[in-house]
Amino acid sequence: MFNFKHEWVETNVGVMLVLVMLAISVGGLVEITPLFFIKNTVEPVKGVYPYTPLELRGRDIYQANGCFYCHSQMIRPFRDEALRYGHYSLAAESQYDHPFLWGSERQGPDLARVGGKYSNEWMVQHLISPRSVVPESIMPAFPFLEQPLAYNDIEQRMEALRDAGVPYALTPAENARNIKQFGPKIAEELYIPDAKKNLIAQARAGDYDGHPGQITQMDALVAYLQVLGTMVDFSKYPNDQFVQDR
Numbered sequence: 549m550f551n552f553k554h555e556w557v558e559t560n561v562g563v564m565l566v567l568v569m570l571a572i573s574v575g576g577l578v579e580i581t582p583l584f585f586i587k588n589t590v591e592p593v594k595g596v597y598p599y600t601p602l603e604l605r606g607r608d609i610y611q612a613n614g615c616f617y618c619h620s621q622m623i624r625p626f627r628d629e630a631l632r633y634g635h636y637s638l639a640a641e642s643q644y645d646h647p648f649l650w651g652s653e654r655q656g657p658d659l660a661r662v663g664g665k666y667s668n669e670w671m672v673q674h675l676i677s678p679r680s681v682v683p684e685s686i687m688p689a690f691p692f693l694e695q696p697l698a699y700n701d702i703e704q705r706m707e708a709l710r711d712a713g714v715p716y717a718l719t720p721a722e723n724a725r726n727i728k729q730f731g732p733k734i735a736e737e738l739y740i741p742d743a744k745k746n747l748i749a750q751a752r753a754g755d756y757d758g759h760p761g762q763i764t765q766m767d768a769l770v771a772y773l774q775v776l777g778t779m780v781d782f783s784k785y786p787n788d789q790f791v792q793d794r
């Protein structure tokens with residue numbers, strides 16, 4: 549009975565065509581429909597907030613210098629990765645990244661959780677001369693990062709990201725929304741009209757490059773590196789299923 553129908557389907561081009569289209573449509577719908585609800589499919593995670601103005605400029609410099617050619621920012625949910633780098637990356641952790649800097653190659657280690665792993669001094673020394681701290685390193689030297697940071701267009705950069713959906717605030721009403729969502733301290737950093745003031749204040753207070761008097765590209769890049777992977781408190785999200793030996 550079944551065999552008969554099978555043969556009948558295969559020898560009737562019209563029926564075959566309709567059934568093939570039906571199968572592709574169902575498969576397509578299952579794959580594509582969830583993407584229309586992507587806002588809901590990124591699970592919100594406490595602690596994730598958009599970069600401060602200084603960190604944002606640091607991200608630009610990371611991009612401009614092609615760090616992503618050699619470094620990924622994507623810890624996959626495998627035991628070896630979790631053991632080496634920490635908790636696997638969550639979708640929410642890159643929800644404010646436009647574009648994502650996940651990378652596709654690892655000439656060097658993953659950097660998704662590099663924040664706080666080294667001191668600022670180490671980071672600066674390593675960027676100026678990688679082989680002075682890691683003799684076998686093949687990483688290029690970036691001594692020119694100690695040049696002054698251009699940040700006159702920081703407001704426009706934040707506005708562009710705001711247009712892409714990042715909750716940087718342009719109006720007091722949007723600022724009030726951010727205070728509610730992120731708390732007053734972080735909301736202040738996300739308020740576009742104060743961006744320059746905040747950038748200067750963070751660079752001075754953080755003194756990332758060891759030269760408090762000047763704001764350099766190094767300040768911004770190190771501020772960015774030091775925040776990577778530090779927003780979420782992972783002690784609340786156990787990684788057990790991937791790191792435990794069974």
Ligand code: HEC
Binds near residue numbers: 618682685688
């Ligand atoms: C040609 C490939 C290459 C490029 C480009 C590159 N790196 Fe690296 N990076 C490496 C390698 C290899 C290592 C491992 C050896 C070492 O620590 O120097 C590394 C290590 C690092 C580390 C230490 C990571 C850890 O967990 O120990 C940091 C931080 C880092 N790189 C940042 C950067 C930044 C920022 C840039 C862009 C300005 C950059 N790298 C560009 C290859 C690269």
